[in-house]
Amino acid sequence: MKLSSTACLMAWAATFAATTAMAQTIELDPIRVEAEQAQEALGNTEVSQEEIEARNPSTVADVFAGESEITVSGGAAIAQKVLVHGIEESLLAVTIDGARQNKSAFHHTGNVLIDPALLKRVEVSSGIAPADAGPGALAGTIAYETKDARDLLEPGDTFGGLATTSYGSNGNDFRRGLTLFGGVGGYEWLLSGTKTSGNDYKDGDGNVVQGTEADVTAVSGKFAYTTDTGKRFEFSAEQVKDTGRRAMQAGPGGLFFARPDFAGVVGRPSVYREALSRRRSFTFNYTDEADDGGFSPDVQLTWNEQYIEAGGAVGTNDSLSGKVENEFQLGMGTLTAGVDFFHDTATGEGALNTGSPEEKLSNLGLYAQMRQDLNSRVSLSYGARVDSQRLTLADGQTFSDTGVSVNAQADVILSSSLTMNIGAAYSWGGYELSEASLINLGGAWTYGTPKASTSTSARIGLRWDQGPWAVTGALFYTKVRDVNDVLTAARTLSDLTTRGFDGSVGYYGDRGFVRMNLTYADVELSNVAIGSTAYYAGRPVGKMIGLEGAYEVSPQWRVGGTAEIALTNNDTAGVGGMTALPGYEVVNLYAAFTPRQNENVEVRLDVRNLFDETYAARGSDGIGNPTRIVALNESGRTIALIASLKF
Template sequence: MIHHTHFKLSALATLIASQWLVNTAHAEQQDTIVIVAKPNNQAEQTIDSATLEQRQANELSDVFRTTPEVQVGGGSAVSQKIYLRGIEDNMLNVTIDGAVQAANLYHHQGRLSIEPDLIKSVKVQAGVVRATDGAGALGGAIAFETKNPQDLLAADERAGAQLNAGYYSNTEGYKGSATGFARATDKVSVLASVTLSDLDDFVDGEGNSQPHTGSKNQAGLFKAVAEFTPDQQLVLSYDARRDEAYRYHRPQWQPSKKNIAINQEMQRDTLTGKYHFAPAGSAWLDLQVNAYLTETSLEHIQGPWGDYLGEGESLGIDVRNTSAFDVLTLTYGADYREDEGHLTSPTYGADKDKGRVQGVYAQADWEIASQWRLTAGARYDKYKLKESKGSQFNHSGVSPNATLTFQPLPNLSIYAGAGQVIRGATVREIFKLDGATSHPERKEETAITQEAGLNWQYDNWAFTAKLFDLKIKDVVAETHTRPRQLTNVGTLKNQGGSATLAYNWQDLIAGLSYSHARPELNGQPLNDDTKGIGTAIGDTWVFTLDYQVTQQLQLGYDGRYVERLTHVAEGYDEKPGYALHDIYAQWTPFSHQPLTLTLTVKNLFDKAYRDHASYGETNEVATGTLDTGRDIRFKLGYQF
């Protein structure tokens, strides 16, 4: 509360869940549209809003609970970070409605802030990325999309509203939201949503309350969609989130003499404008323009070094067109982004980094023959960074990609691909702008990814499997010797694979999924202190079960099993394995009345554990908290 204000992919791994089938089945049951594969047939993991609602997602760890290739560590919600195959989100291209979330405020806290209730879908692209996935996606890309008015309005409705109220037993917390949506005219529809939550300190699986982990949050979303003609659409949106709490200076650590509690305030504002023009009968013109502005800030009030205010801003635009030529589809365009980071304190004064990246790209999808498909593309990016009290950098390079898919049978496809991604110097961690500067001879980072896999479907079964090899050369990190500098520290290698299997029978959907990744820097496994790069994760299994008991009642189970990690960096402890069990029940008592009751139990058996992506026990100062114990969540929703 605020006081003042080796790489293994055994035969067993081939028994595991197809996200394609699971998501497709959800789409049929929930009437949501889910894109689950790109044109090159590579599997793309997608999480839809129905899944988030049933699981009552309230933070990032809830959003990715059923996605084995994604881990979320940090303990408390504010310190949670996303790791894709063990690679931290700082090395990914993360967007919200197409707006790049570039700012890295403070390495002790997560850089992504979003309200799950406002999410329509989350798409996770690991491995070989396309040229259209944006600049600098060294380890992959994650795209969040928020809801539109059309997602809530029925075809014959002019207006409506949705009210939700939820309770969380673990934090004795409350959450409420109100959403209104309407067709203002025959061509214009709008949506406005407000979400408020008040959560107390969470209790871990040992029954211990973790002090100063509670918070008050406010989130809002406004969207206006204008259909000027059947060929033209304009979408304007404003997405905002506020968080305030009296929490530890380093919220992912337990209290110590160097980690006291202070008042903190965080906020993020994202403004986007999307224009789409696709005239009927024209195969060569499908124009999309996406402009955005994201502002984010973190303020430490009366902290150990005074009042600190860190602010990040990203302003960008992406213009692309898609042309179809018989068996060839070509998407081409240009994007531009300016980033600024500001740090203000009474002790150190003001510091500012200013950077930009501009790129041109093209991506082609070519049906070579009836059984062969080739997708290939490239982007050329130029980076420029001017550091406060430091050097100026100009980096550039080409990022090509190609994937060949062979479909020997109608229900079987096999693919192999490779890609390279370069990332030049960008704005530094904002809360350290007064600290380490970049080495004058710092070079751009280069990621080389190779991936091969297959997709198979038979009756009610679906199966996918893939192997990957990632190498990132000239990884940039801060040295531990003085003077501390940001410099190229070596090569990161990450090998692994995943496989998925799912079965859909009438009203029952079952899936089992597996992921293995072993990221290493210069031959040593990543650890808790390789901040900004990633961490080592044990093999992860996820089992999901959804059963539509009646038209009004749906039940589900999610199990996440993480194996013990013994291959760790020198000087670091092994990471114990753990198993988490979640259940949910969603009931619509009256078939003709839009009342929904949802009961979700997270960590059913109150397991005391620390996520492998969370900070461990390094010393008396740097010791991470355990994660949340059992949490019984109840939600009442009414739409009219």
């Protein structure tokens, strides 16, 4: 593609600033544009450790309870996909502890299988992504961060552990986990394992939803050494897999293909057989925690694999990626600059994948992001990155392209209580691999011409803070151009747009808080309302309301809850044979008790779906298609008892 002279100049200037920064270092106060309140109004949501613990998640859907702009599809863990403003996570840059993650190998399964047992926090940017967030951030980012041993060790201790067990009444779900950790003389280690098992759950009408049994196993380890001068070397390994019985229907070649995202397919009888979704990753990190603002680079190298064995759909997506970056403290702010790369491979491994069913995609990126306070009222974040890619298809064809991404955001104090936020970005996403399990399915593919995707995003909002009250409101817009249909060889192109409004009202007291979030996201594919089977693109969201609150009754007792309210979405009525999407209201409550005599013990009672609502989650696949698909209802009322012991 041809690069504009302005874009090239911005990228060159940012890179030049990085290479000359060492000679002008200076100590600075934290940049205000990075503050939590500014980030929220700019479309960057943080799910904190405190919020994760309050929500007590067993799946990724629980992590985002109460967040209206983030929706998660339903069913068992194998099927869950995360959507931000209705755009699927495969169009976002997703990382775990900074390590890039790739997508699933089959469109009826989720993209990034996660067990949230050790999650520390999650940061989500909608639409506008900084240059140092990594490549492929067409519609934003999702950054998961997990706990280290030092996050869990008590001061002065060299060994500890955390044991958790829980039982849920609906489906007889049994979850148990054990984490052991220690550290001495600069060395740290952590070993963790969780297992969740159960039966098929019942929906709010008391009907058993077959193919939804919980069967997730997760194991992980982290090992680190920090020198006396603050240089930290860390290696981590993780495997998460879901191996439950899932609904399958007959497909090509007389084989059965798993569709765990549906309750059934109209006209195709279902059988129930074991399917496997597995994610494995190995990551090395080097950081200099005694950074003095000079040259002390962060280095990361990671390999991860997504493997799917869903009946006749079998495939692997693997990725080798890495980065070297440095944060420079300049007289005018903080500059983060570096270089990153990835090499992804998608391989079909089923009985019907013929010939050499493999595609490869390589990327090399150069980036710089500046964050600064211009004065006491104006803070800025702006940057650029250049990415160069090479795509190799299964028939041997190769395609190369290079593109520039630029972004800019501002936080402007208008008065003692009112702040305005504004931002815009142009992102070059590049090529996309085909779905691994479908490459050369039933015969060699004859490809159309792939095209690099790009996006434009903008957001403007206001934030009002007065005492314990906080109110925000923002308009957002993201358009992704030339989204490739990766389910076929034809590479059909579409444009994907989401536009709408985010708002929140919160009261934050000394002993508790209550917050309401509201999101309206109008999602269109090729200028019409998007359907609920637009895989690797998005889903129809409409109007969503999230509620969350918590109150510390005493040092021993804490109560709280979340709610998700979806309003009827009429935009889909009559589009591709779809109907309007019905609304629903789901309320979850909890009470947690810590004995006065032993603060390391906690007993908790959760009541999920308190009013036994019968519903299919708004982000789920296939909803609103009653003539083709039997939608997958979510679990009805569940009473769960959880006990945890820290030692």
